[in-house]
Amino acid sequence: MFYTENGCFHPLAIKPSESLPEQFTFPFYYTPHPLCIVAAEELKTYLKTQTDFEHNFGLDNTKEGLEIGKMFGVMIVKTVEGQLGYIAAFSGKIAERNHIEGFVPPIFDTLDKNGFYKQNEAHLNRLTAQIESLEQQPALEKAKIDLKQTQLESVKTLDDFKRNSKAEKLKRKQRRIDAENQLNATDKALLFETLKQQSIQNNIDLKYLKLKLADNVKTAEAHLAELLQPIKKLKQERKSRSARLQKQIHEQYRFLNAKGETKDVIAIFETTDLGQPPAAAGECAAPKLFQYAYENKLKPIAMAEFWWGISPNTEVRRHGQFYPSCRGRCEPILGHMMQGLNVEPNPIETAGVFKGELEIIYEDDALLVLNKPHEFLSVPGKTIKDSVLTRMQAYLPDATGPLLLHRLDMSTSGLLVVAKNERTHKHLQKQFINRTVKKRYVAVLDGVLEATEGIIDLPLRVDLNNRPRQLVCDEHGKKATTKYEVVAVKDNKTRIHFYPISGRTHQLRVHAAHRKGLNTPIVGDDLYGRLANRLHLHAEYLSFEHPIERKWVSFSCDAPF
The missing domain is CATH 3.30.2350.10 (Pseudouridine synthase)
Known part of the structure; x- marks a missing residue:
């Protein structure tokens, strides 16, 4: 078991020679403090031997399922009574769970079955199922095929007509040439008028043919649009509901800082280049650790994060190694949460x-x-x-x-x-x-x-x-x-x-x-x-x-x- 009678707080013995850092860790570029290394090693030992949850970190070839490595974090903290210890967190979910005893809870639990997120998610899933059902109906596929065929037939019919018209035009031209030497003026005039009327009629026939073919395509398009309309309406509803749900979720991510001030994730990111929170903002280990510390009157002393498991296909992550907090999601959030703390200077600036x-x-x-x-x-x-x-x-x-x-x-x-x-x-x-x-x-x-x-x-x-x-x-x-x-x-x-x-x-x-x-x-x-x-x-x-x-x-x- 990783949890103790103190819940998420894990007491940590300190050697008389071990001194506490004067400033809190700058989380985006740091060397882990010795106390963080001790806490991390204790957590790693637990992860190697635990039976509290089943998650495939990609370290055991006998395990089945998707291999997913995770970032873990430890924060050295001090209670109001002066007891030293640490709290631990993981990024995102583990084994499809947000709550694992011994680890700090999420800032907002998207997996709460009775919460608004799961209820709205269920409704969105039903909308998706309806959309997929309508998209798979035979009548819709037939309407798409009919439209494509009507369009192809329209092009072919028009091409055939134009090709025939071109041939008839050449014949009329030849008849005019022949008439110059073979017919008298009266017969020639009559022939030329006849040929002129044929040319006019051909243009009229082309005009009405185009109208007829366009009408055929329009009818096929209207039939398809009629079948697509309920799908379009459902997609609009899903998009609108999804946007409202996302906003509602973001409003739940309200972050404390050392001054006792609270700010939601929308307000934090509105002044950044992104302008809005990226996906999973607030789900990383570091914000969870700060939030729990502030809510439980624990003083943050130092922090470190390490990767556990197989590396993702895109990133470079080595099992058991310490890493800085991510910048895109965490830098704006931690920038707020560390206000009021005495933090190490940013070494990147120097x-x-x-x-x-x-x-x-x-x-x-x-x-x-x-x-x-x-x-x-x-x-x-x-x-x-x-x-x-x-x-x-x-x-x-x-x-x-x-x-x-x-x-x-x-x-x-x-x-x-x-x-x-x-x-x-x-x-x-x-x-x-x-x-x-x-x-x-x-x-x-x-x-x-x-x-x-x-x-x-x-x-x-x-x-x-x-x-x-x-x-x-x-x-x-x-x-x-x-x-x-x-x-x-x-x-x-x-x-x-x-x-x-x-x-x-x-x-x-x-x-x-x-x-x-x-x-x-x-x-x-x-x-x-x-x-x-x-x-x-x-x-x-x-x-x-x-x-x-x-x-x-x-x-x-x-x-x-």
């Missing part, structure tokens, strides 16, 4: 600071090649203006054109090419577009690969709910291809060369970490792996045709790891 001089490894009148340091932006960000581009604009005040030919992720170090004039930029840009530029990256992976070389082909797109993370997406992703070869294996780490054929955002990082790729993240990857002293990814080699000298040039820069 990232990207580089006080040294950029290392230029080659320069001539047309271009230069530099070695970008890690954790430094290629171009200015929303809050950080210092970047390679701004430095180059200051270094080359007379340069023309966009300067940068390509970019590197902030965390990636290595070679970048800068064009000093527009002509050079266009020439080099063409080489990048045509993929004739040879690039090689070196990385250290957090594990050992079975294969020694190969090609990864996984299409990528941005995770709209968790920027700047990328997703693997066959439907909407852009093609992304990477060649790789293993260089060395040491201390359970793999040194590898990457040869990106395409240049998507985070391509090498996702291709390394995703379970359909190498399933081995790059050391120090804070987005798709585990935080370390730095991301062990470096652009070490570039080769291209020099735009002025028209000869092949190559540049290299050893990795600092």
